Each structure stands twice: as C-alpha cells, then as structure tokens.
Amino acid sequence: xxxxxxxxxxxxxxxKIVSAALRDLAAAFGNRxxxxxxxxxxxxxxxxxxxxxxxxxxxxxxxxxxxQQVVGICLKHNMPIIPFGTGTSLEGHVNAPQGGVSxxxxxxxxxLAVHAEDLDCVIEPGITRKQINEHLRDQGLFFPIDPGADxxxxxxxxxxxxxxxAVRYGTMKDNVLSMKVVLANGEVMTTARRAKKSSSGxxxxxxxxxxxxxxxIITELTLKLYGIPEAxxxxxxxxxxxEAACNATILTIQSGIPVARIELLDxxxxxxxxxxxxxxxxxxxxxxxEFHGSESGVAEQAERFGEIAKDLGxxxxxxxTKAEERTRLWQARHDAYWAQxxxxxxxxxxxxxxxxxxxxxxxxxxxxQADADEAGLLAPIVGxxxxxxxxxxxxxxxxxxxxxxxxxSFLERLAERALRMEGTCTGEHGVGQGKIKYLNAEHGPxxxxxxxxxxxxxxxxxxxxxxxxxxxx
Numbered sequence: 001x002x003x004x005x006x007x008x009x010x011x012x013x014x015x016k017i018v019s020a021a022l023r024d025l026a027a028a029f030g031n032r033x034x035x036x037x038x039x040x041x042x043x044x045x046x047x048x049x050x051x052x053x054x055x056x057x058x059x060x061x062x063x064x065x066x067x068q069q070v071v072g073i074c075l076k077h078n079m080p081i082i083p084f085g086t087g088t089s090l091e092g093h094v095n096a097p098q099g100g101v102s103x104x105x106x107x108x109x110x111x112l113a114v115h116a117e118d119l120d121c122v123i124e125p126g127i128t129r130k131q132i133n134e135h136l137r138d139q140g141l142f143f144p145i146d147p148g149a150d151x152x153x154x155x156x157x158x159x160x161x162x163x164x165x166a167v168r169y170g171t172m173k174d175n176v177l178s179m180k181v182v183l184a185n186g187e188v189m190t191t192a193r194r195a196k197k198s199s200s201g202x203x204x205x206x207x208x209x210x211x212x213x214x215x216x217i218i219t220e221l222t223l224k225l226y227g228i229p230e231a232x233x234x235x236x237x238x239x240x241x242x243e244a245a246c247n248a249t250i251l252t253i254q255s256g257i258p259v260a261r262i263e264l265l266d267x268x269x270x271x272x273x274x275x276x277x278x279x280x281x282x283x284x285x286x287x288x289x290e291f292h293g294s295e296s297g298v299a300e301q302a303e304r305f306g307e308i309a310k311d312l313g314x315x316x317x318x319x320x321t322k323a324e325e326r327t328r329l330w331q332a333r334h335d336a337y338w339a340q341x342x343x344x345x346x347x348x349x350x351x352x353x354x355x356x357x358x359x360x361x362x363x364x365x366x367x368x369q370a371d372a373d374e375a376g377l378l379a380p381i382v383g384x385x386x387x388x389x390x391x392x393x394x395x396x397x398x399x400x401x402x403x404x405x406x407x408x409s410f411l412e413r414l415a416e417r418a419l420r421m422e423g424t425c426t427g428e429h430g431v432g433q434g435k436i437k438y439l440n441a442e443h444g445p446x447x448x449x450x451x452x453x454x455x456x457x458x459x460x461x462x463x464x465x466x467x468x469x470x471x472x473x
Contacts, residue, residue: 013079013099018056021077025059025101028069032060043084043102045095049350049398050434055082055096062107064180064188064219071217072186074101080466083213085155086128088147090351091432093159093212097467103217105154111135112220119225120177120194125154125218132223141225144169147428148334154218160210162428164333167253167386168260168292169226171428173209180220181208184459194222207454212430213465215458229292233302234261234326238286239314242266242369242381245285246362249385251308253358257301261290262386263333266369268343269380269393276339277332287314287385288333290326336382340393344378347395350407352434354418355389355427364421365390368414375406389427416441431469439471 025033034040040054056079061067074081080100087094096102105126112122116139123132128150133142145156147163155161157179162171169175178192191204208216239245245264252259265273270283289305291298306317320326332339340349356364365381372379372392383390392414396407415425415438425438440448451470455462 013056017077018079018099021073021079021101022057024073024077025057025070028073029059029061029066032062034058034060040102043082043087043094043096043104045092045433046087047351048090048092048434049348049396050092050095050432053092053095053097055080055102056099058084058102058104060104060107064182067103067182067217067219068186068188070101070103071182071184074463075184075186075461078461078463080463081213081217082465083125083154083158083217085126085152085158086150088149088151089155089159089432090429091426091434093430093432093465093468095433095467097433100463100466105152108219109152114139114141114225115194116141116225118194119227120222121225122220122222123153124220125157126152128152129156136225137228140228142228143175143223144226145172145175148336153221153223157209157218157221158211158213159430160428162384162387162389164261164263164290164330164384166384166389166428167262168258173206175224176205176209176221177224178222179205179208179218181216181218183216184461184464188219189216192222196224210430212432212469214455214469215464217464229260231295231298232260232290232292232323232326233298233319234288234290234329235302235317235319236281236286236288236329237305237309237314237317238282238284239309239312240284242285242365243362244312244314245287246365246385248287248305248309248312248314250358250361251312252305253386255304255308257304258291258293259289259301259305259386260292261288261330262384263288264365264381264383264385264390265333265336266381268378269336269340269382272339272343272380273332273336276342277328277335279328279332288329289317290330333382336380336391337393340380340395343380344395346397347378348398350394350396350411351391351429352394352411352414353389353391353427353429354414354423354425355387356418356421356423358386358388360421360423361385361388361390364417364423367417368392371410371413371417375410377406377410379410384427387427388423433468436469436471439469
C-alpha cells in the first residue's frame with residue numbers, strides 16, 4: 001500500500017453540492033473566501049509524510065458570528081468544516097480527506113481582555129503563543145505553554161498541546177479556564193465561567209480541549225496566566241548514556257525539585273543541533289535544564305540537581321547565565337525538527353511521540369533506540385522527559401517503498417511499546433489521521449463507543465473535521 005492510499009478520501013463530494021456551497025459562501029464572505037489551488041494546498045497537511053489533502057475552499061472569518069454563518073452554510077450543504085490555526089500540527093489534523101471548507105483564524109487574533117489581578121486573559125483563537133506573550137510582557141505576566149512552534153492558541157487547545165514547560169506548568173488542559181465554541185448546529189456554547197474552579201455541571205471545557213475540531217469550533221478562550229519569575233536560570237548537563245539522563249530526570253522529579261524545563265537530546269540530536277544552530281555542545285546524551293523562582297531558590301534547585309547528575313556520572317553542569325544564551329539554547333531545542341533534516345539531506349522527517357509513566361521512561365527510550373538501530377533507521381530523539389514524553393524523528397526517503405514499510409512497522413512497535421508500559425500512543429501531537437489506528441488498542445471498544453456517542457450527539461451529520469481521531473466503528 002502506498003502512502004497516498006493509506007489516507008485516501010473517504011467520501012467524494014458531488015460537484016454540484018460543492019458548487020452550491022461555495023456560491024453561498026462567496027455571497028456571504030466575498031474576497032474572504034479563497035478557492036485558489038495554492039491557498040487550498042497551504043491549508044492541507046504540509047509538515048510531515050501524510051499526503052496533502054486540500055479543502056475545496058478557505059474562508060477567513062473575523063468574528064464568532066462569521067464562524068456561525070460558515071457553519072450554517074456548510075450544514076445546509078452537508079460540507080465538512082476543518083478549523084485551521086497556523087498549520088503546525090503533525091498528524092494530519094488540517095487535512096480535508098472528504099473535501100470541505102477550511103476556516104482560517106488568521107484574522108481572529110485579538111486580545112479581548114487581560115485581568116492582571118485575576119491572572120487570566122480572554123483571547124481569540126488565531127493569536128499565537130509568541131504574540132500573546134509579547135502583549136503580556138509589560139504587565140509582568142506570561143502564558144507558559146510552549147510547544148516549540150509558534151502555534152495558535154486555538155490550535156493548541158484543540159490538540160491539547162504541551163511542550164517544554166509542561167513539567168512545571170502543565171498542558172493546555174490545565175491552563176484553559178473557559179472557551180466559546182460554535183457547535184455543529186451553529187449555536188454558540190460557553191463552556192465555563194472565569195472562576196479558577198467550579199463544581200457545577202459537566203466539565204465541557206476539557207471535553208473540547210483535545211477534540212481536534214471534531215466536536216465544535218473554538219472562537220474564544222480564557223487562559224490562566226503566571227507572573228514572570230524573578231530569576232530564570234538554564235543549563236546543560238551531559239551524561240554517559242540516555243539511560244543515565246532519564247534516571248537523573250526521574251530522581252529530579254521524585255526529589256521534588258521544581259524544575260521548569262528538563263529536555264533530553266540524544267547524541268544524534270545534539271550532533272544535528274550543533275550543525276544547524278551553530279552550537280558546540282558535547283555530542284553525547286544531555287539534558288537542557290531551566291529553573292524558575294527567586295535568586296536563592298534557583299541556586300538551590302541547580303545545586304541539588306547537580307548532585308543528582310554527578311551521582312549518575314553526569315556533568316559538568318554548565319550554566320547559560322545570560323538571557324541571550326538561554327534564548328539561543330532553547331531556540332536550538334525548538335529547531336530540532338529542522339536540524340534533523342540536515343542529518344540526511346533529501347529525507348523527509350517523520351515526527352512522532354509517545355508518553356509513558358516516568359518510571360518506565362529510561363526503559364522505553366533505550367528500547368526504542370535499539371529498535372531503530374536494528375531496523376536501520378536514522379532516528380534522533382528529543383523529549384519533554386520531565387513528564388515521560390519523548391519524540392522520535394525518523395528520517396526517511398518517502399519514495400522508497402521498502403523504507404516506508406520499515407518506518408511504519410517501527411511506528412507500530414513504538415506505540416505498542418508505550419501501551420505495554422501503561423503509556424499512550426501520543427503525549428502531545430494528537431491523533432488526527434496519523435494515529436487513529438492505535439486508538440482501539442489504547443482505549444478499548446467501550447471507551448471508543450462512549451466517544452462515538454458524544455460525537456454523534458454533538459455532530460450528527462459528521463461535518464466537524466471528519467476522518468480524524470475516531471476509527472470507524
């Protein structure tokens with residue numbers, strides 16, 4: 001089976017239905033409806049090996065009312081709707097396997113309110129994580145979830161994103177207080193109030209977080225904020241093996257050291273990052289660390305970590321004391337995907353992730369490394385190891401059928417390994433199209449039946465991002 005056949009369109013829309021829907025959308029939105037091939041392909045999947053499946057059109061709303069109007073027209077014509085933030089997701093979330101309309105939130109990128117005294121803000125979904133933090137900086141506040149890419153906050157909520165700060169600040173599910181969501185019938189639902197906690201009713205906020213646009217379309221978010229720490233210190237600590245680095249992570253977390261970031265790079269990834277980001281890091285497994293707090297608290301945390309690392313053969317622990325040094329270090333970590341490409345020019349990175357209980361982390365990483373080596377696959381590893389989540393970037397020739405088959409077999413073994421260790425097939429990339437086939441093994445038929453019943457209740461005509469997340473029943 002070819003790669004294109006693996007995600008073939010499930011339904012071919014009748015041309016007359018598509019034409020009628022586009023006429024209605026053009027009448028409502030004028031030049032904010034775009035049907036050019038280039039723009040449509042930009043709104044299909046572009047960041048990994050899953051084939052590009054463009055929508056029939058792209059519309060650029062400017063308000064919740066606009067989104068309601070799009071949904072009303074699409075419901076009338078039974079046209080799929082695919083929300084689009086910045087297109088940085090890795091599992092085909094923005095593809096249109098059944099055609100339909102992509103809703104691009106580029107123009108809905110305003111900060112609607114900042115309640116500094118309550119440590120929260122209200123935003124539109126198109127604003128990106130860098131934009132919101134630039135807006136907040138003068139007030140001494142920041143939003144901590146950092147998936148690396150400058151993703152939109154709506155997309156981050158829809159995919160339940162995480163990132164380098166999750167070990168201290170949690171994921172999107174921990175940092176969204178409320179959302180405004182346009183449902184498949186065109187009505188607007190507000191999931192909660194602005195209070196930090198509530199025991200009232202079902203937790204619809206967390207139902208929508210991670211639903212990948214399959215239950216509704218997020219048009220407004222209320223986010224938790226945090227004060228910018230008094231002191232931030234970062235450092236690099238090499239280790240003799242990936243296992244030693246993982247064990248240092250486990251002991252750091254178990255010792256209660258409030259580390260803000262703790263990132264693993266294996267030796268292959270360090271080599272790639274040195275070349276791409278012009279660094280001189282030791283080409284051995286290492287941890288990138290960051291501590292937040294008071295000057296004295298940060299110094300104490302670093303000292304305690306250094307003792308743990310030394311006991312496991314790690315070190316020396318070198319600090320990046322200047323802000324620009326820290327920025328360069330973390331930018332290199334965020335550029336890991338692009339750095340990986342340089343290890344094998346002409347290859348296509350296949351980025352995947354799994355997450356396991358932290359006590360099984362070292363075992364899972366080392367088994368996965370050995371598996372990749374045995375299969376003859378080039379597979380650098382990076383990871384948000386403080387919460388048991390790591391990423392593998394397979395560098396493959398997508399035109400080589402044999403290599404594709406080896407890669408797919410490796411992915412299946414990786415997912416099975418994570419599940420065997422009581423983990424998940426995806427810690428933060430989401431399901432989209434790419435990981436649908438692992439859902440039954442992870443959740444079982446009863447849980448999937450409950451998910452399908454929720455989908456059927458909220459989206460009976462299956463127009464909300466069809467072909468994503470849920471395997472066929």
